[in-house]
Amino acid sequence: MAETKQYDVVIIGAGPAGMTAATYASRANLSVLMLDRGIYGGQMNNTAEVENYPGFDSILGPDLSEKMYASSTRFGAEYGFGTVESIEIDGQNKIINTDMDRYITKAIIIATGSEHIHLGTDGEEHYQGRGVSYCAVCDGAFFRNEDVVVVGGGDSAIEEGLYLTNLAKSVTVLHRRDKLRAQQIIQNRAFSNEKMSFRWHTEVVSINGDDDKVTSVSVINNQTQEVSQINASGVFVYVGLKANTQGFENLNITDDDGWIITDDHMRTAIPGIFAVGDVRVKELRQITTAVGDGSIAGQGVYDYISALAAETNEQVI
Ligand code: FAD
Ligand code: NAP
Numbered sequence: 352m353a354e355t356k357q358y359d360v361v362i363i364g365a366g367p368a369g370m371t372a373a374t375y376a377s378r379a380n381l382s383v384l385m386l387d388r389g390i391y392g393g394q395m396n397n398t399a400e401v402e403n404y405p406g407f408d409s410i411l412g413p414d415l416s417e418k419m420y421a422s423s424t425r426f427g428a429e430y431g432f433g434t435v436e437s438i439e440i441d442g443q444n445k446i447i448n449t450d451m452d453r454y455i456t457k458a459i460i461i462a463t464g465s466e467h468i469h470l471g472t473d474g475e476e477h478y479q480g481r482g483v484s485y486c487a488v489c490d491g492a493f494f495r496n497e498d499v500v501v502v503g504g505g506d507s508a509i510e511e512g513l514y515l516t517n518l519a520k521s522v523t524v525l526h527r528r529d530k531l532r533a534q535q536i537i538q539n540r541a542f543s544n545e546k547m548s549f550r551w552h553t554e555v556v557s558i559n560g561d562d563d564k565v566t567s568v569s570v571i572n573n574q575t576q577e578v579s580q581i582n583a584s585g586v587f588v589y590v591g592l593k594a595n596t597q598g599f600e601n602l603n604i605t606d607d608d609g610w611i612i613t614d615d616h617m618r619t620a621i622p623g624i625f626a627v628g629d630v631r632v633k634e635l636r637q638i639t640t641a642v643g644d645g646s647i648a649g650q651g652v653y654d655y656i657s658a659l660a661a662e663t664n665e666q667v668i
Contacts (some may be wrong), residue, residue, distance in 0.1 A: 354452045359382045360652050361456040362428075363435045364595075366393020367416075368628025368641035369462030370423035377428035377459075381656060384456075385423065386449065388434035392416030393464050394629070395638065397486045401561055402640055412488070417639070435463075436598050438624075441660060443622060445565055457659060458652040459618075461599065461611060461626040462645065465592035465636070472504060474558030474565075475588070482565025483558060484585045487511035490585075491518045499585035500568055502555055508589035509533040509541045515587065516546040523581060523623045525570060538557045550581070558586055594630050606632055617648040623655055623666020 355638045360376050362369045365387040377383045390396065398412030408413070424430060433449030438459065440446075447454040467485040469475055475483055484490040491514060498518045501512040504526035510533070515522045524541070529539050529551040543546050556569040556578065594609040604619040604626070605611050610633075611626035613619055619626050625646035629636045 353448075355455060356384075356452060356663060357455045358382045359456065360458045360460065361386060361445075361454050362460040362461035363447070364393065364464055365391035365420075365423075365430060366462060366464050366617070366626070366628060366631070366641065367395060367419055367638045368630075368645040369393070369460065370419045371642040372441050372460045372462060372625075372627055372649040372652075373423040373428035374426065375646050376424075376652050377426040379653040381653060383428040384454065385428060386433050386435060386447070386454075387430070388432070391420045391423075391430055395419075396487050399488050401638060412429070418643075421437070432532025438599060438602060441619065443623070453503075456621045456655050458625070460617075460645075460648045460652065461596075461624065461630060462628050463595035464629040464643075465594050467588065468591045468593050468596055469551055470555055470588055470590060472555050472557055474560070475586075478558050478560060478565045478586070482560060482584055483588065485588055487514050487587055490587075491515050494519045496520045497584045498523070498582060499579060499587060501524075501587045501589060503589035503591070503593065504528065504531040504533065505589060506533045506537060507586075508618045509537045511587060511589060511666065512547060513537070513540055513544060515585075516544050516606070519546070522547045523583070524549045524665070525555060525581075526552075526572060527556050528552065528553050557585075592629070596630060615647075616651050617644055618651065622661040623652075623659075625651055 359381040360383045363387045365385040373385045375385050395412040395416040400409050408509050433451045437537045489541040495518050498521045500523045501508050502525050512522050519658045529667050553570045560566040567582050571578050574577045596609045611631045613631050617625045625648040628641035
């Protein structure tokens with residue numbers, strides 16, 4: 352039977368945003384739980400090298416994640432495992448239901464980030480784990496000395512494509528326009544990398560292969576409508592992100608695309624529910640901006656709970 356546990360603050364998601372919120376809230380002496388459906392670290396675990404986080408020339412994503420986790424648990428915040436499936440409001444209390452347990456809390460910080468959008472083409476689902484991947488760091492080593500394609504023209508596609516050049520024989524980037532969206536410094540590296548080539552105005556029609564392995568990709572040139580095949584055993588898809596807000600629809604705190612709307616204090620329209628990091632409507636989705644959001648909300652929950660306590664003459668700490 353599901354157990355019910357109580358905390359001042361439950362943070363949903365233990366990526367950089369959630370871990371920073373945990374550091375601030377627990378340092379303010381609140382009882383804090385970070386809940387995650389996987390290992391702490393979030394997208395940092397899928398990032399080879401991070402070279403735009405202040406204080407480090409370059410650091411591996413999983414290493415930065417370990418360092419943040421150590422900071423986040425230093426003042427007593429706990430980390431727990433579970434997929435949050437729904438949130439209910441019961442007066443000033445909030446109830447969180449996971450696939451395993453139930454939590455009652457005064458405040459919630461949603462830090463569930465985002466996940467990769469799928470292409471939706473023929474063969475994509477069938478060949479997932481058999482040549483189709485959304486994570487070069489996780490799966491790149493399976494394609495040593497083989498030909499792979501990367502789909503997309505943003506930071507993820509180009510940066511992860513560059514990572515793949517260390518392993519694969521060739522990396523062909525398929526992009527639907529003739530200009531990349533990726534940051535200029537990443538583009539410059541890509542254009543000067545001999546193993547990387549580009550097919551512009553190119554869209555994937557289908558991913559093909561034998562029963563258990565990708566062998567080629569059929570593509571169409573969206574200018575000439577010419578269809579052709581590219582031989583490849585790996586297809587790395589990086590065509591953008593969507594918010595992880597499934598299960599929170601009843602709260603009505605998102606925009607039409609599912610991103611959570613907050614004010615500058617990371618407060619949503621529901622008192623006591625904050626949102627931080629990639630999951631919220633924002634301009635720049637980065638580790639630096641995620642930790643910035645996390646610190647604001649980690650302090651904000653203290654103010655919120657203090658005000659609640661003042662109303663009821665309770666002591667906060
Ligand atoms: P996330 O890191 O996405 O963490 C969200 C967490 O919430 C996850 O651990 C997830 O398991 C958990 N979660 C989701 N839903 C639930 C649920 N229902 N219940 C429980 N847990 C849940 N940024 C940089 O600054 N530098 C880089 O070099 C860089 N490289 C990148 C490379 C790639 C391939 C990608 C995809 C992104 C990169 N970014 C980079 C962006 C950066 O990783 C994100 O901006 C950052 O991780 C966002 O942090 P977050 O905490 O908001 O979300
Ligand atoms: P993104 O910036 O949204 O780029 C998605 C790319 O996929 C775009 O080039 C887009 O084309 C293309 N695309 C979208 N839908 C498509 C479809 N159906 N078919 C084919 N192509 C499609 O996503 P991202 O690259 O994953 O980056 C997400 C966020 O993480 C960004 O904020 C990014 O800055 C951040 N990030 C940062 C770093 C870093 O700082 N080093 C690294 C990785 C990611 P168009 O260009 O034509 O729209």
